[in-house]
Amino acid sequence: MFPKEVYINRREKLRASMKDGIAIVLGNPDAPMNYAGNIYHYRQDSTFLYFFGIDHPGFAGVFDIDNNKDYVFGNDVDIDDIIWMGPQPSVVDQAAEFGLENTAPFAELKTFVAKAVEEGRKIHFLPVYRAENKILIHEMLGTPLDSIKENASVEFIKAVVALREIKDEYEIKELERAAAIGYEIHTTAMKMAKDGVYEREIAGECEAIALRAGGLLSFPAIVSKRGETLHNHEHGNLLKAGDLLLVDSGAETDTHYASDNTRTIPVGGKFSQKQREIYEIVLEGINKGNELIRPGVTYQSIHLEVCKVLATGLKKLGLMKGDVDGAVKAGAHALFMPHGLGHMMGLDVHDMEDFGENYVGYDDEVQRIDQFGTAYLRLGKELKPGFVLTNEPGIYFIPALIDKFQNEGLHTEFINFDKVNEYRDFGGIRLEDDVLVTETGNRLIGKRIPISVEEVEAIMK
Known part of the structure; x- marks a missing residue:
């Protein structure tokens, strides 16, 4: 208290x-x-x-x-x-x-x-x-x-x-405490992600860390090698070398303030070339989001800029084509990222969303964009000092969604479906940081969990 x-x-x-x-x-x-x-x-x-x-x-x-x-x-x-x-x-x-x-x-x-x-x-x-x-x-x-x-x-x-929505000094200290527990959760998961380990073993340790720290998880942990399912709470898969493991987990302190981070890691400790190429696009996206977060800017505009980063990277790999700005405006990128960039965080991991997302994430000046993918953006309004929010871009290859887009002839001018179908069994990659908006810009809540390819592979050795 x-x-x-x-x-x-x-x-x-x-x-x-x-x-x-x-x-x-x-x-x-x-x-x-x-x-x-x-x-x-x-x-x-x-x-x-x-x-x-x-x-x-x-x-x-x-x-x-x-x-x-x-x-x-x-x-x-x-x-x-x-x-x-x-x-x-x-x-x-x-x-x-x-x-x-x-x-x-x-x-x-x-x-x-x-x-x-x-x-x-x-x-x-x-x-x-x-x-x-x-x-x-x-x-x-x-x-x-x-x-x-x-x-x-x-x-x-x-x-x-x-x-x-404006976090005071006491709340920020609690969020930092939650972040420290979250750091331990994620670095432990990285060390455990080896050939022959079940997802549930890692999920159980995530929860144990939160319990030992005097609180609980801030939401049921997502620990899955089927990361293309955005909220996958099944933990029954046996991990094999070469799998990608998506871990989306956070802690709640004994005062109920939350953390929420995601890392995607290579089982066995080494990214394949194909995995690394997609991973580095998502990494560029999260870094771009962190760079743009500051007072006076709408999170909706930051979401769209990050989507352009993802689309640019996907175009370089031949998965997308055509004009990047046009592709994002049309919503073609949502085949790969069918969700929003982030949400408010505080006493709730999705702060105050029990009131309704529009009351928390939007206002009279900024309205939700009614377009597949971008419509799921929970936070769109102008940022203020004291906001705490998540920045969590991702790239996913969802076979059912690929089939829907392809069968309905959606965005054929922007998507190279022949190339996309080579990734049907890829899974998904998401990266997520927790960010405090300051008077002049932003800073991360807590120490940044290893995120570069080199950092992740080093801690997994």
């Missing part, structure tokens, strides 16, 4: 940025795995953590904007809880750690909200992703379950995004 003044200041800024009414932030309850008493590892809602700090189930917070007060609702444990869990701090004591003075039992949340409704006050709530919290919103406000997201307060969403 941070000093309680940090949380007090955040809440004051939130209240000052909104007009009137009350704004509800629901913490997460426990989630059963297969019966009520056998639960998944607990993870608090990130917005509740950001403003109210308490990292336990069964809490909710309310901003009373009209009266300039904050409330937290939660229950003290009873003797049955203590038997199974041990002594627990009281709600009052937990609240005091984060500068909260107004507390009440959780059941009184409904009474508080009902009174506000009766008084005709505006009720703000955020989109919710947990079924229990959807039901609670429905019970308190009568909002139909299937339209809760549409009825969430846009004013509240925008106010929270405006605060959370």
